[in-house]
Amino acid sequence: MNGSDWSVVKFTMVGHALFHAYELSIPVFIIIWLDIFTTTEAFLGLIVGVGYAAIGIGAVPSGILSDKYGSNRVVIVALLGMGFGFGLISISPNIVVLALALAIWGISASLYHPAGLSLLSRRIENRSTAFAYHGVAGNVGTVLGPLLTSILLIFLPWRSVAALSVIPTLVGISIAFKLPLGEKKAVEKKKNGTAVYRELYEDTQILVVSGFPIIIAAVLLYGLYYRGTLTFLPQILLDAPMFNQITLFGYTLNPTQYIYTALLTAGVGGQYAGGRLTDVVKAEYALILAFVLLVICALAFVPILTTGFISLIIMCILIGFVIYLTAPIYQTVIAEHAANGTHGLSYGYTYLGMFGIGALGAPLAGTALSYMSTRVLFLALAGIAGLAGMVSIYLLVWKQD
Template identity: 40%
Template structure:
């Protein structure tokens, strides 16, 4: 079924926002090496400064969701795009100020602005789009496009231009997206107009926040929240350390790259990693289309089992040839991103429409906030134990997610039916 005009308008607006959030996010690490030389600081200090940008990205999702319910998702997404672009402008000015603290301010502003997007963007899709699964798919593809393109563009421009100019140039698409968004015309509640009693301008007091949060976590959303957190643990742990693991593999070290690029110390494993992200675009699309055909809980269970098996498959494959590693990485990329439309849809299924922003705020607190704990967990495992133990730990996150998803599919949410009814939640998967 083709998208109607309202769905297309929302799809275009949210795809631009999602791509740009990850465009900026993945460009930041490219600047790290330059900043270390430019400001003559330690790796520890620059790491803490960069953490100022990434920490609010997850932590700020909850207040971002609250604000989306209060002011409406379109306003919040426009504020996000403008804030991220201005933050990179501040980064560009840091060279003139010759201050590492200006870098810290710019990254902090970026993290705060970027944290708004996911709860606002997904709330907009869930309440405004009729063909939700299809738009979730295209939305995810746009995010992967930004993830892959951001570091490529930043690294390529840095070969020819000074970093402050590159930072300023990266901000330009964000400003253009703001202009585009101001002209976008759509109904943000077209898919749930009959179910939404409170308009976006109705104030949400502290008491309302506590009441709505208690209602959410007294419903099936509590199960979904834990499921998303374990997906985040798998996602962050695997994607954070897979490039480093590939860097030390004999099959990758023996891979020849273009001689003209060797002078820039480009690791061949980086191309395999980016290829994984590109394949993820197909996974996003396939997963989004399947959400229209498969109940959310059942789909989550299946994909979690596949992800667990793929993590364990790396144990023998890392000792095999390059071809096996590339194939397994591609399959991982497909399923790692194919699962995302399912948990995004699960939030929409198990939450009331008028608390959708709050719901997605909690969702991405679990995904990006609590899920980031696997960076520390997996890092410790890699340092203290064999490589195979790392993949077992990562697989265990997926097995837990699969178990919870099976329980949800079998009717665990019905145990919370009474409280779910009080919260206005539709428990139908």
């Protein structure tokens, strides 16, 4: 890659890392917000769920804006909005302002993926290498975001930590100013609005008859499991008897935040394993296996929650591994079932289902923890994964017929 290409890649790498760093740092703050704002898991899960839902809901508009105004401009707006959202979080005087800040963050974050991937597609010749760097940056953000947040919370008030989270967005924006202007134009002539909507309708019809609705049902259920498990996991671990806060050299340490980071780190390996698994096993079989493992993890979690420190750490690492193992598998299933020319639209609908509707997992978890119990939550999650497994079996039978 030349200097111009590398600038574009660095820009999108910063954006991708920040997206996942912000997304997965929110559960670390939830422990503090429950106390500071004297609210319930149910209500906090609702407002966090709204922020997460915006990520999926705004994906399609982001693609439209990228085509009309340029991907680099949309990515800049995404960075500014995510930074502004966390800046507003840092000064939120009450739960209402916090809800507004999370919504702003979610809407802004929704702009990133379609625009960032579009920018790489249009500006870089060696796309495979660029996408590889982009993926690595996302993994780095997934791990380092929650880890650095947890470490900073040892020494600083939570508001200061949230405010410091704004600084990396300035780095990304500074890189943007060095980018050469202009993006490669599409080969096809720009269609008018009626033609675009007609094409969207026709491509959607193609997806409907290709088994895609079955796949999206499984992905939606996976999204519920994903958010339902991760959003309140640090708080759930904090309630475990072996995870009391530790005071060291006058500083208070919360071990659960580091266990959560270990879970996400294991997820990086899970993503790789999921990709490799689909190279040697039929994708539908791999998907069924993944959902069976998710059921086992959910059913085993609560009994292990009270057995001991080491066993619970191992359980958390397994959950992280299996949750992220599933993602590349369902992506492969979608790629195999979507007709040529509809892959982009299929992933757009997938993103809406996984992150938009799947965000309902956050208020689901909050409600279960507020009015029922951790056991009920994980039984519900096991049921969700079990239903997704049955949908996957139906997909396999449908394909064979």
